[in-house]
Amino acid sequence: MGKKIKLGILGGGGDSLIGILHRVASAMFDKYELVGGAFNIELQESIDFAEEIGIGTERIYKDLDTLIAKEKSLPEGERMQVISVLTPNFLHFSMAKKLLENGFHVICEKPMTTTYEEAKILKKTQEKSGSIFAVTYTYTGYPMVRQMKEMVASGAIGDIQKIDVQYYQGWINPIIHNKEERSSIWRLDPEKSGISCCIGDIGTHAFDMIEYVSGLQVKEILADLNYMYEDNAMDIDGTVLLRFSEYVKGVLRSSQIATGEENNFSVKIYGKNGGLKWEQENPNYLYLLKEGEPMQTLKPGHEYNSAFSLDGTKLPPGHPEGIFDSMGNIYKGVAKAINGEKIYDGEFPTLEDGLRGMNFIEKTVHSHQQGNVWVKIDD
Template identity: 60%
Template structure:
């Protein structure tokens, strides 16, 4: 069995790619991984130049995923990459993940996992068939106080869930959506690269995943009303989705044209005896409400938190943890699985979460197209 630091490769994430930086920091944080190479850019020479800035061995920089798989598998087992992170535009996720799994690699993948449900089902089957680990980076599930929220709901501290309300507002598309030429240059608004949805497929998917993660329940049905703004814009940039989770009901509100908003993700879960609220822009605060007591503020690093929350906390109380820390927790969870160590439920999202997410996107778009009707996921 392999020991030592896990040898990591990366597809995409080259010069100027914020998401690549986030993944590299996340991997380094727990001191469990070593980045050894990858295919960082569609332009091989640019990728080589970028790898040089990271002081990587140039022989481990490849022009494409197939070259990476072929050459890495020629190396001795104790030297080759064990896991590869996919941090490319959406349309490349499935073919790359499929090739990597078939080539014998564990996979870390950005969301959405694929372009279609059929592709997601194929990856789900491949993971079972190959026995390889698959981590989908729904990063917000890595925050300590989100994990505390999950633990409190699971232990019944707010009672039976009655309502779930998730909001995810950004404003970054607003400056480009109103200009025909500008919006043609944004890959997230291109169906060939983004899939059938922009807003819901990008950030609405995070809201969906977070709702299911913290409650431990699946969303059964959705009724969606999406906003495209212009007839010649084929992908949604805003929308509202009513949700049903067994007896509980709720709403997912998601927008990328919420003028002035940065990354306003908020989740509120209301139970029979209490409620919990969390905001991504204030990630160290979990608010606990009950009917007969003042609101309580819970923060990470304190002994009253659950084991999952405490294991996910790397700073002393009062020192904020952020997005890199949250993603780092996903990498740490996967590292345990790769090394066959015990993994707690909820330590990292899996291929199953990816399949659930693709079903959500397809049903939301279908609900809107069918004149806002309820659709079973």
């Protein structure tokens, strides 16, 4: 086995769900070694957390500037090579930009930035640096999502006619109806979260998924968002009509007030000769529909799947794989890119995906604010 890639993490300390997801994912294929970072705002909390998860504290830093200065003072072969940015949204841009400018590879949580303009600046910075940049649209790492992508591309369902994607959660419902509570969480604070909550948080996952599995780009959108209360500045629910072309259209439904829902993310693509359906809460099943034929169920690990799907499958057929595995596949793809290995098209979401995600978020809010009108998505 080759030398492991040295990984640093910003944020993700304490009981952060996203923190443990990234740490487990990075360890999954023995490609990375977590060597330090800045897990919390308070240095002592970061040190305590490092001790708790069993890594040395000599490379735990009080802030990003200290991390960059100290790491760049080390011999090149000992430095952190890639940094994962797991902080709240408003810190993504400044941190990622500074890391790129100093020669680090970056794995960034979504949304990549808080504005489309920031995303365009980041794109130019990355092009100049030559660094690898991944945005963790996690669900693209599922083996059966990758199988879906390959089947669409191979013409298994014919020319696409209709796309329907839904991402429903209910976690904001008990918060939004309490004025004090809804004023206290960062996801409903525009200063920390950006211009959108629901679309920015989970709608962007749905948007990326649509373009990923279909191979098409959304050209125009019409959005209708719900803010629930006049004093709430952030959308918590929305429906977006999509135009891919004159004859290919779709709908994106996203909600965080779908009472009782946990993480109900599903994507359906219908073509001239068949359809494909996938649901995140049952990720091992990809359903193939054909006119006049029984529905087929495809599962991971079988030889009938594509090489890309099998490359992301770690267990024999019948053994469930989950979100840790999906994120692990993204980290694996980034490692292959850093090491100069051959990668499949779509092994990890790129900065370009993050850029389009920010474009979508802003255009969705703009469409709603202008009275639910059609607006163009930039090429």
